[in-house]
Amino acid sequence: xxxxxxxxxxxxxxxxxxxxxxxxxxxxxxxxxxxxxxxxxxxxxxxxxxxxxxxxxxxxxxxxxxxxxxxxxxxxxxxxxxxxxxxxxxxxxxxxxxxxxxxxxxxxxxxxxxxxxxxxxxxxxxxxxxxxxxxxxxxxxxxxxxxxxxxxxxxxxxxxxxxxxxxxxxxxxxxxxxxxxxxxxxxxx
Amino acid sequence: xxxxxxxxxxxxxxxxxxxxxxxxxxxxxxxxxxxxxxxxxxxxxxxxxxxxxxxxxxxxxxxxxxxxxxxxxxxxxxxxxxxxxxxxxxxxxxxxxxxxxxxxxxxxxxxxxxxxxxxxxxxxxxxxxxxxxxxxxxxxxxxxxxxxxxxxxxxxxxxxxxxxxxxxxxxxxxxxxxxxxxxxxxxxx
Numbered sequence: 001x002x003x004x005x006x007x008x009x010x011x012x013x014x015x016x017x018x019x020x021x022x023x024x025x026x027x028x029x030x031x032x033x034x035x036x037x038x039x040x041x042x043x044x045x046x047x048x049x050x051x052x053x054x055x056x057x058x059x060x061x062x063x064x065x066x067x068x069x070x071x072x073x074x075x076x077x078x079x080x081x082x083x084x085x086x087x088x089x090x091x092x093x094x095x096x097x098x099x100x101x102x103x104x105x106x107x108x109x110x111x112x113x114x115x116x117x118x119x120x121x122x123x124x125x126x127x128x129x130x131x132x133x134x135x136x137x138x139x140x141x142x143x144x145x146x147x148x149x150x151x152x153x154x155x156x157x158x159x160x161x162x163x164x165x166x167x168x169x170x171x172x173x174x175x176x177x178x179x180x181x182x183x184x185x186x187x188x189x
Numbered sequence: 190x191x192x193x194x195x196x197x198x199x200x201x202x203x204x205x206x207x208x209x210x211x212x213x214x215x216x217x218x219x220x221x222x223x224x225x226x227x228x229x230x231x232x233x234x235x236x237x238x239x240x241x242x243x244x245x246x247x248x249x250x251x252x253x254x255x256x257x258x259x260x261x262x263x264x265x266x267x268x269x270x271x272x273x274x275x276x277x278x279x280x281x282x283x284x285x286x287x288x289x290x291x292x293x294x295x296x297x298x299x300x301x302x303x304x305x306x307x308x309x310x311x312x313x314x315x316x317x318x319x320x321x322x323x324x325x326x327x328x329x330x331x332x333x334x335x336x337x338x339x340x341x342x343x344x345x346x347x348x349x350x351x352x353x354x355x356x357x358x359x360x361x362x363x364x365x366x367x368x369x370x371x372x373x374x375x376x377x378x
Binding site: 001002003004005006007008009010011012013014015017031034035036037038039040041042043044046047048050067069072075076077078079080081082083084088089098100107109113114115123125126127128130132135136137138139140141142143145146148149150152157158159160161162163164165166167168169170171172173174175176177178179180181182183184185187188 | 190191192193194195196197198199200201202203204206220223224225226227228229230231232233235236237239256258261264265266267268269270271272273277278287289296298302303304312314315316317319321324325326327328329330331332334335337338339341346347348349350351352353354355356357358359360361362363364365366367368369370371372373374376377
């Protein structure tokens with residue numbers, strides 16, 4: 001088996017979320033998978049959004065946004081949010097929405113995990129805005145928790161790969177981080 | 190079922206990679222899952238690294254880094270890289286390494302997907318550096334491709350969730366992006 005050079009326009013498995021904002025006062029959601037944590041303490045999150053997207057405008061307007069993680073049962077509706085723009089289609093009634101303290105970060109009652117974020121700054125690139133936000137509040141469905149922690153097995157979240165445009169379920173738990181590597185070699189005290 | 194407020198130090202499923210750099214001229218890898226695409230064209234990637242990590246120093250030194258995505262068969266070795274610091278343990282011989290054009294971005298022969306990146310800029314937060322790099326070259330194992338595209342089913346990559354410190358396999362393909370949503374509602378031409 002050999003390593004071959006492929007197109008640098010490359011990707012890896014990404015978590016699927018709905019990115020929410022108010023745009024001209026109206027709730028809007030788009031499908032979003034370019035997400036990562038940017039800082040541990042305070043908890044910051046980074047999200048990259050095409051500059052032309054309606055949601056980009058809303059985030060810059062109100063400096064708040066949400067990331068709502070749907071289960072597989074919401075796959076069709078989630079994908080639909082990536083097919084139509086809030087410029088042309090009113091998506092404000094698609095989901096039952098609630099709010100925490102951030103009044104411009106719409107959260108979704110049927111989503112497993114809901115992050116309400118306050119924009120701290122943004123970096124503008126050629127095609128995308130990279131928004132950095134502080135995670136101010138997180139909500140989860142009460143029966144999808146293991147005590148104080150999200151129960152990711154119960155949450156049934158899903159993933160996206162590009163450029164094959166494929167959604168994937170989560171597989172089984174296969175190991176423990178900061179633990180299983182001790183079986184590879186001794187770890188200094 | 191109700192939405193309950195949980196700790197805002199919250200996460201979601203994240204792709205597991207080995208982040209590579211040369212530090213003082215020596216190859217080093219750390220386990221990394223805070224990764225996302227930051228811009229479409231040119232292809233930029235964002236990666237958040239604790240400022241104290243040895244790898245942070247190497248990336249700032251050489252302004253190049255790699256992201257190497259292992260299959261599950263490398264789980265123990267991958268986790269080990271997150272247990273020991275290059276400050277104390279020489280990790281330069283753990284993997285068979287190769288290079289593309291970027292001579293300070295060590296790539297792993299046994300990894301499924303290898304990204305070689307040139308640092309374009311960094312943002313310093315309280316605990317982490319957010320490194321933004323251009324994806325200059327990508328390599329993949331020849332028999333894990335579907336034509337010109339990565340075959341993510343064959344690649345057998347894995348994911349991490351926090352704070353439960355759990356690794357997860359990828360589940361089955363469950364849908365098509367920018368397609369399945371058309372079954373939810375008609376999409377304007």
